[in-house]
Amino acid sequence: MKISIQNEKTLTDNIVSISKALKLNAFVNFKEYIKKDLSVEEILHNILEAELSIKTENKYRYRIKNANFPVIKTLDTFEFDTERLPDLNKDTVMELASCNFVKSKRNVIALGNSGTGKSHLMTAICLEAITKGYTVKFRRASDLVNQMTEASNEKQLSQYIKNVNSCDILYVDELGYLSFDSVGASLLFQIFAARYETKSTIVTSNLDFSQWSEFLGKDKHMTSALIGRLVEHSTVLNMNGENYRITRR
Numbered sequence: 001m002k003i004s005i006q007n008e009k010t011l012t013d014n015i016v017s018i019s020k021a022l023k024l025n026a027f028v029n030f031k032e033y034i035k036k037d038l039s040v041e042e043i044l045h046n047i048l049e050a051e052l053s054i055k056t057e058n059k060y061r062y063r064i065k066n067a068n069f070p071v072i073k074t075l076d077t078f079e080f081d082t083e084r085l086p087d088l089n090k091d092t093v094m095e096l097a098s099c100n101f102v103k104s105k106r107n108v109i110a111l112g113n114s115g116t117g118k119s120h121l122m123t124a125i126c127l128e129a130i131t132k133g134y135t136v137k138f139r140r141a142s143d144l145v146n147q148m149t150e151a152s153n154e155k156q157l158s159q160y161i162k163n164v165n166s167c168d169i170l171y172v173d174e175l176g177y178l179s180f181d182s183v184g185a186s187l188l189f190q191i192f193a194a195r196y197e198t199k200s201t202i203v204t205s206n207l208d209f210s211q212w213s214e215f216l217g218k219d220k221h222m223t224s225a226l227i228g229r230l231v232e233h234s235t236v237l238n239m240n241g242e243n244y245r246i247t248r249r
Contacts, residue, residue, distance in 0.1 A: 026050035067136040073123040087238035097128045110204045112239030118204040134168040141175040148187040176207040182217035
């Protein structure tokens with residue numbers, strides 16, 4: 001039976017309306033996929049493929065937004081310079097970019113003086129993880145401690161730790177740039193201990209492990225316990241080298 005133009009328009013409007021309600025963006029424009037030389041199955045397949053592509057891209061954008069990176073950095077813009085960074089192994093970095101460390105619930109720690117690209121490289125690795133479907137939360141160490149302090153004051157610390165630990169990778173940047181008292185050091189220990197052997201943590205620091213007690217309340221026992229939780233299952237990158245911000249001038 002031939003459908004009248006009016007009925008066809010009503011049917012089209014209904015399909016579009018239902019598709020919008022179900023958030024099926026590709027189906028909203030379903031007529032773009034209708035070709036005379038294609039079967040119904042082929043048309044449906046093409047629409048579903050387009051829908052999957054849209055949803056995958058939307059999830060990717062959401063994960064990037066939710067990660068809260070201050071700046072987006074990628075691997076292809078990182079300069080692997082053996083003269084500038086003699087102890088950084090490119091093969092190790094590329095293995096990290098495969099994100100097997102997330103599956104194994106291992107940590108990544110990048111140590112090195114300021115301006116050697118630690119934040120760039122760790123952000124790029126996190127971006128690779130997001131591409132593979134993992135979730136990331138970025139926090140500067142000082143912000144993390146401040147947020148945990150506020151949560152503790154409001155008796156919401158357990159909930160805060162639970163929320164932060166919902167991500168596959170917690171990326172803590174700039175550990176060592178600012179010092180914490182014993183309370184702040186204890187809060188950091190709690191977050192790292194909660195993720196121990198259950199989730200991956202990425203940390204960047206401008207100081208070697210031997211100097212960490214200087215910014216962790218000068219508590220050597222706490223520092224030793226904290227480092228132990230991080231290092232036991234981890235890849236440590238030595239990124240000491242020339243400050244590229246200076247050498248670029």
